[in-house]
Amino acid sequence: MDKNVEIKIAANAGFCFGVKRAIDLVEKTLNEKPEVYTLGPIIHNPQEVKRLKEKGVKILNDIDSVKSGCIILRTHGISLELRNRLEKDRTLYIDATCPFVKKAQDIIKNLSSQETNIIIVGENSHPEVEALVSYGAGKCVVIESPKEALEFKGTGELNIVSQTTQTPQNFNVIVEILKKRFKVNIYNTICKATLERQESAEKLAKKVDLMIVIGGKNSGNTTRLAEICKAQTETYHIETIDELDDKWFNNIKTVGLTAGASTPDNIIKSVQRRLGEILGYERNQ
Ligand code: SF4
Secondary structure (H helix, E strand, O other), X not given: OOOOOEEEEOOOOOOOHHHHHHHHHHHHHHHHOOOEEXXXXXXXXXXXXXXXXXXXXXXXXXXXXXXXXXXXXXOOOXXXXXXXXXXXXXXXXXXXXXXXXXXXXXXXHHHHOOOOXXXXXXXXXXXXXXXXXXXXXXXXXXXXXXXXXXXXXXXXXXXEEEOOOOOHHHHHHHHHHHHOOOOEEEEOOOOHHHHXXXXXXXXXXXXXXXEXXXXXXXXXXXXXXXXXXXXXXXXXXXXXXXXXXXXXXXXXXXXXXXXXXXXXXXXXXXXXXXXXXXXXXXXXX
16 A cells, blocks of 8 residues: 555535534434434435434434424425424424425416426436425426426426436526527526535546545435535545445545535544554644
8 A cells, every 4th residue: 555645635524504404403402302204314414313313313204103203304495395294293303304405395386376487407206306396286397307498398497406406517508498489587596505525526526636525425415415526536435434445545644524405524534544444644633
C-alpha cells in the first residue's frame, strides 16, 4: 500500500438542514414524551434509525395502532390523506417534514385547483414523490427519466415540479424534451443542500483516483451522489466501514470522501479513521 495516498473531503457532505432539524426534534421529543413514534423511518439512513430505535423510538407503518404518544412525521413528508386523518383524529404529532419538501407540496396543492397538468420529475416509488402526488388531486404524472419524457403522451400546458433531491441534469434534460412538444411552466424545487452536495462531490470526483460515497443504500440523494461520482472516477457507495475493502486502494494516489444529506457525522468520521488505518497514516489524521 502506498503510504502517500491523500484523503480529500468534499466541501459539502453529510447532514443537511432538514435532516438535522428532524433528528433534533426526535431527540427533544424523547426527552419530553414517554412514547415517541415515527411514521416509517424518519430519514433514509439505517444506522441513524437504529440508533434512535435503541433510544426508544418506535417505527410505525400506519397510524391505526397508536392511540396515545407522539408521532413524528418524516423529513420527506406524508400523503395529504394521512395528514387529514392525523388532524381529524387529533393524534398528537410533530411535523418534521423538511420546509423544502413542504414548499414542493404547497406548489402542487395550489396547482391542483387549476385546470392543468402536473408533472413531477422524480422516482415513482420514493416516499417523497408518493406524498407529492397525493397533493395533486389526481392531476400528477411522475416522469423519472428522459426516456419516459419522450414517451409521455398528454395534451395542454404542463407544470413541471421536481423531487427535492433530483439532479439538475436529469431535471433539465426532461424539461427540454417536454418543452419541444408542450407549453411548460417550470418549478425547480431541487433543494439547495442537494445542489451543494452534488456540485462539491462532482468537483472532488474530477480530481481524485477513487471516491467513497457514504450513506444509506435506500437514500435517494446519496445514490445520486454516487452516480455523479461514478461518471467521473472509480466510486464505491458504502454505509459503514465494514464495507471498505483494502484492495480498492492499491495503486492510487488520492481518495475523495463525500456523504449524503442523511449521513451522520459519526459515520463519516469512522470512515475517515478506518481509511487512515488502511492507508497507514492514521497518526496524521
Ligand atoms: S436534502 Fe434538502 S429537501 Fe431533503 S431534508 Fe435535506 S434540506 Fe430538506
